[in-house]
Amino acid sequence: MSGQHRSSAASDLEPFVAPRILLVRLGAIGDVVNALIVANGIRHHLPAATIGWAVHPLSKPLLEGHPAVDRIHVWKKGDGLRGFRGVVREVRDSSYDVALDLQRLQKSALLARFSGAPRVLGFDRGRAKEQSWLWTKERILSGHPREHMVLQYQRFLDLLGLPRAPLLRTLATDSESEAWAVRFVAEACGGAAPILLNIGASKPEKLWPEASFRALAPDLERDFPDVPVVVTGGPQDVQMGRALGQAVSKWHVLTGETSLRQLTALLSLSRGMVTGDTGAMHMAAALSVPTVAIFGPSDPLRTGPFGRGHVILQGGEPVALPASLSCLPPRVRCPMAATSPAQVSFQMRQSWLR
Template identity: 35%
Template sequence: MTYQNILIVKLSAIGDVIHALPVAPALKQCFPQTRLTWVVEPPAYDVLTNNPCIDEIIVFEKKRCKSLAGLYRYAPAFIRELRERRFDLALDLQGLFKSAAISWLSGAPERLVYCDAREHSDWIGKKICGPNLKGHIVERYLDVARALGCRAAEPEFIIKITAAEFAQAGAIAHQAGLDSKNPYVILMPGTNWPNKCWPADHFATLAGKLFASGLIPVFVGSAADQNAMQAIQGQSAVPLLDLTGKTSLKQLAALIKNARAVVAGDTGPMHLAAAIGTPVVALFGPTDPRRNGPCGPGHVVLTTSHACTGCWQRKCLKELECLVDISPALVYQSLVKMVG
């Protein structure tokens, strides 16, 4: 079986889109003449830009569909844009109602959905449960490509950072006081779940240890992480280089690419670092690193000692500070071994 036009539906979040990235080269190697289109929401759009395996990116503006009036105005043009491509296969890698609806509205006669489908999305596509059902999420997504006969032996992450994006990142860092020729470590205090966050005083202590050893601690994140950053600054005994809210996603990728290492919880930029190939010390509590850990060699995963680790609860039902028992000393020791 061959395909002329394949649609991938993986809308959000940033980490989830990064996990699905290896599906694109797997499909292109299997079906080199196929035109590959990816539907994504705006926050994760930059992950896909300039990817040679993706022929077209269609942005789904979910915010415009929050009311009936907005849906009425937005949906017809969006559906028409999908139908004009004449897809013969749609892969729903999101497994939610909204992604299933896009897969169905595309008009593709063949629709596959990956195994963890929810919200009855498997009613619209054929559910694919491969050999990695209990394995890493990257392998689960690749099992959908394998079900089509694609080999997909090793995950291949393609994230293209342009020379302009490297230059912009360098200028932002320089303005903040970072000489990128000096060795630095990226610290990411923000996550999208409260109980994925490492305590502010731990970040402050780690920053002091790094500063004393000649490694510059550089804090990054979105504008939403600035409150967490203020708490860290209030407890730090050393000056901190704060770039939270100051970079685009690709500019952040450029900074990560040139860093010696990254320290972060289970968050999109952590998975960005792993995909780029920068070594990561990943801090895990409520989520399971066997499913969501940094993909690839050279990383270290530190997990809280609580018996309830891997509970998959956004807020701790026991009111514990989930990651508090992962000490700054342990993280620092892991970094020293990592960077040599």
């Protein structure tokens, strides 16, 4: 049955009154955000299901308290073989009926296979990495490698036999984080919805230069004179955030100061975000916050912000997500600096001042 999927949810899951389903998507933040469509889809169609998720600590806050996740299995990256054995024992004790490898790597596929679940689902051979397809028993239908990851994850719902439904990536938050965001916007932003400049990225080649962010200041002052600007990023971005704050004193700098829950709450109160290809971009897209997303070496067709209301720039040119995979534009790789501040400002005016 490799590479096959069935159209009837009843035929796939009829033996289980309340199936126990394990999702393995260990990281990174953006990948976990996009994979939430699988958990949300299962919860929508099978509200009595028990859904577990194996994840690395970095992305754990995205899943804590999430209405579509019942149990979290944390695999600490630095614990080596001992950590792997520990998380395997934990998932085996949970007696899952189905395990889904949503990461397509050897380590994620091995965890799904060793979970003890009778059904182990994974990526098709052409899109799997490290020959991880060898460890799975059922695989999603083959597809184009540049298909957006959200749509690739949707194929797991197809393989489970679940009817297609709206693709939901709801993010969890909490009352404390929401109160912090409301207080910050009231006190620092005068109650106005801010524009966020997210300066961080997981890889240096995905960083838009500090000088480019700084050069946005005159255009932001001209085009959005009454809109506060907040600089966000992770602990590794503190130095760059401080430099921007010193260069543009009106900007509020929060680099390294927000948790994922706080960033979720702040995004929900924001007017829009300028960002590179990073987890915060996918969080904004999941919350339907308009983004101007700057891409360089990575493929925006596959990992760009999913949904409407977003602008993608690569090499300074807008990138439109195609209606069909049969007419894809050529793959482009370029430096992040190939997109200029003027091009970003133009798209902000076009998209956010209508």
